[in-house]
Amino acid sequence: xxxxxxxxxxxxxxxxxxxxxxxxxxxxxxxxxxxxxxxxxxxxxxxxxxxxxxxxxxxxxxxxxxxxxxxxxxxxxxxxxxxxxxxxxxxxxxxxxxxxxxxxxxxxxxxxxxxxxxxxxxxxxxxxxxxxxxxxxxxxxxxxxxxxxxxxxxxxxxxxxxxxxxxxxxxxxxxxxxxxxxxxxxxxxxxxxxxxxxxxxxxxxxxxxxxxxxxxxxxxxxxxxxxxxxxxxxxxxxxxxxxxxxxxxxxxxxxxxxxxxxxxxxxxxxxxxxxxxxxxxxxxxxxxxxxxxxxxxxxxxxxxxxxxxxxxxxxxxxxxxxxxxxxxxxxxxxxxxxxxxxxxxxxxxxxxxxxxxxxxxxxxxxxxxxxxxxxxxxxxxxxxxxxxxxxxxxxxxxxxxxxxxxxxxxxxxxxxxxxxxxxxxxxxxxxxxxxxxxxxxxxxxxxxxxxxxxxxxxxxxxxxxxxxxxxxxxxxxxxxxxxxxxxxxxxxxxxxxxxxxxxxxxxxxxxxxxxxxxxxxxxxxxxxxxxxxxxxxxxxxxxxxxxxxxxxxxxxxxxxxx
Amino acid sequence: xxxxxxxxxxxxxxxxxxxxxxxxxxxxxxxxxxxxxxxxxxxxxxxxxxxxxxxxxxxxxxxxxxxxxxxxxxxxxxxxxxxxxxxxxxxxxxxxxxxxxxxxxxxxxxxxxxxxxxxxxxxxxxxxxxxxxxxxxxxxxxxxxxxxxxxxxxxxxxxxxxxxxxxxxxxxxxxxxxxxxxxxxxxxxxxxxxxxxxxxxxxxxxxxxxxxxxxxxxxxxxxxxxxxxxxxxxxxxxx
Numbered sequence: 001x002x003x004x005x006x007x008x009x010x011x012x013x014x015x016x017x018x019x020x021x022x023x024x025x026x027x028x029x030x031x032x033x034x035x036x037x038x039x040x041x042x043x044x045x046x047x048x049x050x051x052x053x054x055x056x057x058x059x060x061x062x063x064x065x066x067x068x069x070x071x072x073x074x075x076x077x078x079x080x081x082x083x084x085x086x087x088x089x090x091x092x093x094x095x096x097x098x099x100x101x102x103x104x105x106x107x108x109x110x111x112x113x114x115x116x117x118x119x120x121x122x123x124x125x126x127x128x129x130x131x132x133x134x135x136x137x138x139x140x141x142x143x144x145x146x147x148x149x150x151x152x153x154x155x156x157x158x159x160x161x162x163x164x165x166x167x168x169x170x171x172x173x174x175x176x177x178x179x180x181x182x183x184x185x186x187x188x189x190x191x192x193x194x195x196x197x198x199x200x201x202x203x204x205x206x207x208x209x210x211x212x213x214x215x216x217x218x219x220x221x222x223x224x225x226x227x228x229x230x231x232x233x234x235x236x237x238x239x240x241x242x243x244x245x246x247x248x249x250x251x252x253x254x255x256x257x258x259x260x261x262x263x264x265x266x267x268x269x270x271x272x273x274x275x276x277x278x279x280x281x282x283x284x285x286x287x288x289x290x291x292x293x294x295x296x297x298x299x300x301x302x303x304x305x306x307x308x309x310x311x312x313x314x315x316x317x318x319x320x321x322x323x324x325x326x327x328x329x330x331x332x333x334x335x336x337x338x339x340x341x342x343x344x345x346x347x348x349x350x351x352x353x354x355x356x357x358x359x360x361x362x363x364x365x366x367x368x369x370x371x372x373x374x375x376x377x378x379x380x381x382x383x384x385x386x387x388x389x390x391x392x393x394x395x396x397x398x399x400x401x402x403x404x405x406x407x408x409x410x411x412x413x414x415x416x417x418x419x420x421x422x423x424x425x426x427x428x429x430x431x432x433x434x435x436x437x438x439x440x441x442x443x444x445x446x447x448x449x450x451x452x453x454x455x456x457x458x459x460x461x462x463x464x465x466x467x468x469x470x471x472x473x474x475x476x477x478x479x480x481x482x483x484x485x486x487x488x489x490x491x492x493x494x495x496x497x498x499x500x501x502x503x504x505x506x507x508x509x510x511x512x513x514x515x516x517x518x519x520x521x522x523x524x525x526x527x528x529x530x531x532x533x534x535x536x537x538x539x540x541x542x543x544x545x546x547x548x549x550x551x552x553x554x555x556x557x558x559x560x561x562x
Numbered sequence: 563x564x565x566x567x568x569x570x571x572x573x574x575x576x577x578x579x580x581x582x583x584x585x586x587x588x589x590x591x592x593x594x595x596x597x598x599x600x601x602x603x604x605x606x607x608x609x610x611x612x613x614x615x616x617x618x619x620x621x622x623x624x625x626x627x628x629x630x631x632x633x634x635x636x637x638x639x640x641x642x643x644x645x646x647x648x649x650x651x652x653x654x655x656x657x658x659x660x661x662x663x664x665x666x667x668x669x670x671x672x673x674x675x676x677x678x679x680x681x682x683x684x685x686x687x688x689x690x691x692x693x694x695x696x697x698x699x700x701x702x703x704x705x706x707x708x709x710x711x712x713x714x715x716x717x718x719x720x721x722x723x724x725x726x727x728x729x730x731x732x733x734x735x736x737x738x739x740x741x742x743x744x745x746x747x748x749x750x751x752x753x754x755x756x757x758x759x760x761x762x763x764x765x766x767x768x769x770x771x772x773x774x775x776x777x778x779x780x781x782x783x784x785x786x787x788x789x790x791x792x793x794x795x796x797x798x799x800x801x
Contacts, residue, residue, distance in 0.1 A: 436769075
């Protein structure tokens with residue numbers, strides 16, 4: 001925690017690490033600042049408040065540097081805007097748009113400079129490269145009340161509140177909708193590594209504010225919601241455990257990278273002739289991860305285009321291209337393992353022994369892109385708490401053969417014909433990918449449900465069920481109980497290997513977030529006097545961050561309006 | 563427990579059906595029918611044991627006998643209750659070899675509306691020693707146009723020729739000459755029946771690619787039968 005006070009103007013800025021960060025041994029990485037502005041004629045002494053928070057928690061040095069750059073840039077940009085306005089520039093809206101652009105530009109410049117310095121220190125600075133803004137990513141908000149007018153700028157999910165004497169907040173921001181963070185904003189405005197203009201999304205506010213005695217102006221930013229909780233579990237099926245020579249042939253992974261969530265499950269074929277199926281499935285999930293990470297920014301851009309354009313045809317195209325890239329990356333891994341030489345896209349007979357299915361899911365903001373080659377399933381709990389089985393039921397009445405990464409290119413059916421792509425819109429609450437060791441256990445029930453036009457049994461058991469459990473008891477409890485549950489499903493159902501990769505997004509708070517200082521705290525503060533009240537804020541904020549789904553840290557700047 | 567909270571509720575296992583088409587025509591009289599009865603008594607416990615080691619499938623067995631006409635001898639019986647709730651009843655030889663009647667019965671039974679929506683490819687084992695006496699070809703055509711029969715890989719078929727059967731007929735049934743074996747002794751009959759039930763049911767229940775032909779992983783076809791063994795001992799009956 002850091003704090004500074006300006007008693008004569010009653011302002012406090014502090015950054016508080018929440019229980020999650022403390023437990024992990026991390027420090028908060030946010031920044032909070034108060035700056036007294038020159039006193040304009042006919043008004044009280046205004047204070048400029050600026051706060052920022054790292055997007056993905058404050059655990060790294062780059063993250064806290066990113067937040068510091070953001071707060072300093074916001075403070076400077078807003079101070080310049082206020083100065084110009086007080087000097088007579090008439091169009092305050094335009095001034096604030098310029099300030100917001102200046103904030104983003106300065107932040108990007110400082111990140112580039114910091115990145116260059118780090119590379120110089122490592123001795124790798126000579127080679128030109130693209131700066132990865134992601135690790136520095138931050139949200140930022142800055143505000144000032146001057147001459148009865150509120151001026152505010154921000155990028156990302158800050159919150160800004162003016163509180164009345166009873167401590168009830170008149171919230172000016174945050175937005176209901178998530179805004180791009182700084183790195184996303186910069187990335188979206190870069191073409192070939194160069195800025196293409198600085199008309200950036202974000203927010204700016206100016207409005208007339210009735211100044212009430214004893215009211216407070218508070219600015220706080222924090223990650224709007226903590227990163228999603230993710231997990232990936234693969235367990236040997238009961239059938240495989242009985243055969244000691246048969247390893248688990250499933251593989252699962254779950255990761256998130258600056259807002260992009262990646263889930264994948266692969267299931268190596270069980271037939272004895274697929275002698276390398278366990279490696280094949282691992283290579284498949286690794287290959288999927290590699291192709292996503294290798295072109296992370298480009299994929300985000302493509303997903304953004306799908307979002308904005310509501311373009312399902314493009315979604316199909318992006319999905320098939322991803323599958324194609326994953327297939328080539330898988331070939332490369334298999335070839336390396338086999339120590340074979342050859343052209344990368346040439347099929348090699350020995351590859352078939354690595355035969356595996358592949359499921360891949362990308363979640364970007366309110367878009368869920370799902371790929372399937374073979375079987376297994378993707379389940380989504382949507383924002384309306386409705387559970388969906390994403391793919392149509394595969395044909396299982398007659399056979400257990402599936403599509404496979406080891407398919408023989410025969411000139412008749414290409415990968416594009418074999419891979420299924422589905423896109424869902426709307427922010428998900430839970431996404432769960434499972435191998436057929438799980439989904440097949442409910443196949444007969446779902447076949448019947450489909451015939452009777454009822455909801456999917458699998459979706460009820462493995463999306464709605466977990467969601468209810470997590471909502472009631474927390475993610476950790478579900479995650480702890482999952483392996484035993486999967487084991488029971490295997491024993492009761494398929495006896496096959498069982499895998500789950502899942503991501504859960506804590507419910508967003510009722511907008512705006514119930515502020516920790518309302519309604520009682522501020523009133524108590526007014527009664528106790530500014531200094532005594534300010535001293536209680538860290539513990540109030542810490543307590544407020546305890547429930548699951550709250551930010552991992554809070555940066556708060558607060559000042560009395562006079 | 564609330565339905566939604568019990569993830570195990572509603573779970574069903576995938577079924578594997580093994581249909582055994584057994585010839586009890588007059589020509590089977592003597593050592594052949596005796597060997598078939600004994601082989602069945604030997605193989606069914608082995609199948610039970612194997613299915614316990616391969617538990618991803620719920621294995622059901624049903625016997626169909628054909629001679630002058632055909633009939634199902636049993637319902638679909640779970641192999642796991644063999645020896646406890648059901649036993650093998652010996653066949654008595656009589657009549658002619660109406661293979662076509664047997665195939666028509668099979669066609670009407672092997673249907674998703676009867677077997678359910680969630681199956682491994684059924685294993686169909688034909689044991690016969692004679693020339694069919696009815697219009698088996700039309701019946702086979704009907705079977706090969708049925709939901710399970712019409713695509714390769716939706717059934718796993720094997721035929722055991724008890725010495726005097728017609729190899730071409732049996733190859734037409736299996737669709738693959740390599741899935742026809744000739745048993746000349748009681749020992750060979752047991753060996754081949756074990757392959758046709760135990761090995762092929764395991765093959766049927768394993769996951770694989772849909773790709774026709776899997777170079778390097780074998781060709782996707784079932785495991786070949788074991789080589790015919792010479793008479794194992796003086797007690798081994800020669801047909």
